[in-house]
Amino acid sequence: MASDSGRVRLYLDADVHKDLAQALRLRGYDAVSAWEVGNAALSDTRQLKFAADSGRAIFTFNVADYVALAVAWQAIGHRHCGIILSPQVSLTLALQRVSRLLNRMSSQDVLNQLVWLPT
Helix, strand or coil, X not given: CCCCCCECCEEEXXXXXXXXXHHHHHCCCCEEECCCCCCCCCCHHHHHHHXXXXXXXXXXXXXXXXXXXXXXXXHCCCCCCCEEECCCCCHHHHHHHHHHHHHHCEHHXXXXXXXXXXX
């Protein structure tokens, strides 16, 4: 799991808007979606493992499952690059809120953390 004190590199779970990663990249952020890398059908555990192995925080609307997954990973000592959570919101609102978070937090700030997307 690669991580440094630089900008958050983001991996978007399959339940997030397919166009969000591209919209973030157009604004200069490092973002990729599960859809773009062929991971849309992976389980939540495998999604988080892919994100961690890629040195990326994961962003998801799947709050309940990822909170439970974070607790399970912590209990067995697994590390991740951050889990960013949000209730389901529109693409426009997600873009605004994710951009705000990426502008104020570093990869170290989210490392092994559950982070709620700011409103």
